[in-house]
Amino acid sequence: MNAEQWNEHYPVGTLVLAYPGVRPEDGADDETLITRTRTKAQVVASGDSAVWVDGHGAYITLTHVDPVTEEQWHQARIDRDKTTAARRAALLDAIRAYPSHWKPERAAFAMKRLGFGWVGGRTAQADLEALATDGHLTPVTEVVIRHYDLTTEATS
Structure with missing residues (x-):
């Protein structure tokens, strides 16, 4: 077209x-x-x-x-939200198993190994930021490199 x-x-x-x-x-x-x-x-x-x-x-x-259609559009949003929630929960479990130095590249690799297919750096970064916003991770900045570690309260 x-x-x-x-x-x-x-x-x-x-x-x-x-x-x-x-x-x-x-x-x-x-x-x-x-x-x-x-x-x-x-x-x-x-x-x-x-x-x-x-x-x-x-x-x-x-x-x-x-x-x-509007129905397909709304269903796609629901499906995306469910997938995002499942992916972030699985990522948090992986982080709990190995709690330090999580960068987007590592998160993307872990999500692929967890069965979520290929996940790009922007998605992995957004997932890490969301987990930090929810209080599960603590952003750590060293010079200009940022990684995420499991929040100490979340390990208890």
Whole structure:
């Protein structure tokens, strides 16, 4: 579908699932955006048709954007929240087993070993930050390197 065809069918604000990296069926990626369009589709410098979506700074080609119904959009959000909660609980268990020096790379590797597939650095960082916000981890900054350790109260 080209930009003109997209704009005939889908107005700005259309609910979409967007894949900034690769589509799930084409390979592993940690990012599926459950969002809405914020611009009309247009042809970008590469010659591809693309659109910008809420929550992402760059354009995404239309081959990586799927319009969805409101019901599908809400279900995707519920599924994502359940997956996120399960992933963070499993990560916290892994951290409790080995409580120090958790950086996003280590967390991403642990989550892959725990069966969550490929998890990118941004997702791992967000999970560590969420666990810290919830009081499970303590951010530790050494010069400019930050890692996370299990909070002492959580080990008791």
